[in-house]
Amino acid sequence: MAGQTTGQDTGSGAVAPRRAALHLLDQVLGERRLLAELIALPDGPLAAMQPSARARAQRLALTALRNIGRADRLLGPHLRKRPPLPVHNILRLALAEVLAEGEAAHGVVNSAVTIARSSPGTAAMAGLVNAVLRRCLEGAEGRWNELPVQELPKWLRRPLIDAYGKPAVQGMERAHLAGAPLDLTLKQEDHALTQALGAATLPGGSLRLPARVQVSDLPGYTGPDAGWWVQDAAAALPVRLLDPRPGERIADLCAAPGGKTMQLAAAGATVTAVDLSAQRMERVRENLRRTGLEADLVVADATQWRPAAPLDAVVLDAPCSATGTIRRHPDLPFVKDGSEISALVALQARLLDHAVGLLRDGGRLVFCTCSLLPEEGEAQALAALKRHPGLQILPACADWIDPQWRSPEGGLRLRPDFWPDRGGMDGFYMVVMQWTPEAS
Numbered sequence: 070m071a072g073q074t075t076g077q078d079t080g081s082g083a084v085a086p087r088r089a090a091l092h093l094l095d096q097v098l099g100e101r102r103l104l105a106e107l108i109a110l111p112d113g114p115l116a117a118m119q120p121s122a123r124a125r126a127q128r129l130a131l132t133a134l135r136n137i138g139r140a141d142r143l144l145g146p147h148l149r150k151r152p153p154l155p156v157h158n159i160l161r162l163a164l165a166e167v168l169a170e171g172e173a174a175h176g177v178v179n180s181a182v183t184i185a186r187s188s189p190g191t192a193a194m195a196g197l198v199n200a201v202l203r204r205c206l207e208g209a210e211g212r213w214n215e216l217p218v219q220e221l222p223k224w225l226r227r228p229l230i231d232a233y234g235k236p237a238v239q240g241m242e243r244a245h246l247a248g249a250p251l252d253l254t255l256k257q258e259d260h261a262l263t264q265a266l267g268a269a270t271l272p273g274g275s276l277r278l279p280a281r282v283q284v285s286d287l288p289g290y291t292g293p294d295a296g297w298w299v300q301d302a303a304a305a306l307p308v309r310l311l312d313p314r315p316g317e318r319i320a321d322l323c324a325a326p327g328g329k330t331m332q333l334a335a336a337g338a339t340v341t342a343v344d345l346s347a348q349r350m351e352r353v354r355e356n357l358r359r360t361g362l363e364a365d366l367v368v369a370d371a372t373q374w375r376p377a378a379p380l381d382a383v384v385l386d387a388p389c390s391a392t393g394t395i396r397r398h399p400d401l402p403f404v405k406d407g408s409e410i411s412a413l414v415a416l417q418a419r420l421l422d423h424a425v426g427l428l429r430d431g432g433r434l435v436f437c438t439c440s441l442l443p444e445e446g447e448a449q450a451l452a453a454l455k456r457h458p459g460l461q462i463l464p465a466c467a468d469w470i471d472p473q474w475r476s477p478e479g480g481l482r483l484r485p486d487f488w489p490d491r492g493g494m495d496g497f498y499m500v501v502m503q504w505t506p507e508a509s
C-alpha cells in the first residue's frame with residue numbers, strides 16, 4: 070500500500086499520460102464529449118504526445134471509465150461530500166490504475182498528488198487526494214473484484230432488460246467492464262500471417278489478439294500492401310453473411326472508415342463506397358491505400374445517391390446509437406442520453422427505403438447496425454418488409470453461425486455477452502434481404 074507520499078513527481082514520463090487521461094475524463098464526464106472526438110482533436114489533450122504515451126493515456130481513460138462504478142463504491146465511505154469533478158476524477162483514475170490495471174500504488178498515488186498540486190482548481194485538495202487514496206487502497210485489492218459491476222444508464226438498461234431479460238443485461242455489463250480484445254480481418258485466408266500474428270481464428274474467420282497489443286507493432290502493419298485491418302469480429306459478419314462474389318457491383322452506403330468496403334473489395338466485388346462525411350471518407354481512402362484494395366469513393370448523402378445502373382447488392386451499415394460498442398467505447402453511456410434515437414430510427418428507415426430502390430431484380434441488401442436496441446435492428450427489418458412487399462429475408466445460413474444468434478425473423482442478433490470465454494463481441498444486428506419485385 071502507498072505510504073505517506075512525498076508529492077514528488079515519479080518522472081514526467083509517468084505523469085504526462087495520467088494528466089492527459091484526466092483531461093479526457095474531465096471532458097467526457099463534465100462536458101459530455103465523446104472520447105473519439107477528443108482524441109482526434111489537433112489541439113486536444115493527446116495532441117503533442119508520443120505514440121506510446123498517447124496509447125497509455127487513452128488506455129488509462131478507458132480503464133477509468135469502465136471502472137467508475139467500482140471506484141465510486143470504494144470512495145463513498147471516505148468522502149463526506151462529493152468533491153469537485155476534477156478531484157473526483159483524480160481519485161477515480163488512481164484507483165482504476167492500481168486496482169484494475171495492477172500498477173504499483175506508491176507511484177500512482179504520488180502522481181495523483183503531484184497532478185492535484187499542479188492545478189489551481191485542485192491544489193487545495195491535494196492533501197485530501199493523498200489521504201483518501203491511502204485509506205481506499207488499504208486492503209482494497211482483495212475486495213475490488215467483488216464490487217458490483219457498473220450498470221448501464223436507465224435509458225438504455227430498461228429497454229435492454231425488456232428485450233433480453235436481466236441476466237443477459239448483467240452479462241453485457243460484465244462484458245463492458247472486461248473491454249474488448251483486438252480483432253483483425255484478413256484480406257484473404259493466410260495461415261502463415263495468422264501464425265506470425267500469433268492470433269486465434271474465430272468462427273467467421275476474424276483473428277483475435279489480446280487487447281494490449283500495439284497495432285502498429287504487428288507484422289504487416291506497414292508496407293504498401295497490408296494483409297489485414299482492425300475490425301471487430303461481429304462487425305465483419307454482415308459482409309460474410311452477404312457472401313459477395315467476384316465481379317458483383319456492390320455499394321457500401323455508409324462506408325467510413327471502410328471495414329466493410331475492404332471486405333467487399335477483397336472478395337473481388339466492384340465496390341462503390343458512399344459516405345456523407347468527406348473527412349471520414351479520407352480514412353476509407355487511407356485504409357484502401359494501406360491494404361492495396363480498390364473502390365470508387367463518393368461523398369454523398371446515401372438517401373439521395375444513385376448509381377448509373379441497378380446494383381447486385383447493397384451494404385447498409387446505418388448510423389445508429391452504437392450501443393453495441395460500449396466494450397470499446399465506455400464513454401458512450403456517460404455522454405449519450407438516448408434522445409437522438411428516434412431521429413436515427415427515422416434516418417435508418419429512409420436509408421433502407423432508398424437502398425431497396427438501388428437493387429436489380431434479385432439483388433441483395435444487407436442491413437446492419439451496431440446497436441443493441443431492437444428498434445434499430447429487428448423492428449427496422451420487419452417494418453421494411455411491410456413497406457416493400459417485394460422484399461424478403463434470406464434466412465441466415467453459414468457454418469459459423471451459432472444457433473444462439475438467430476432471431477425469429479431470420480436475421481442475426483449479436484450481443485456483447487456472447488462468446489464470454491473467447492473475449493466477447495460487439496453488439497450487432499444484421500439481416501440479408503432480397504428484392505424480387507414480381508413477388509410484390
Ligand SMILES: C[S@@+](CC[C@H](N)C(=O)[O-])C[C@H]1O[C@@H](n2cnc3c(N)ncnc32)[C@H](O)[C@@H]1O
Nearest residue numbers: 323324325326327328329344345346370371386
Ligand atoms: C456505422 S458507421 C459505418 C461503418 C462502416 N460501414 C465500416 O464498417 O467501417 C456509419 C457511417 O454513416 C455515415 N453516414 C451518416 N449518415 C449518412 C448519410 N445520410 N449518407 C451517407 N453516409 C452517412 C457516417 O458518416 C458514418 O461514417
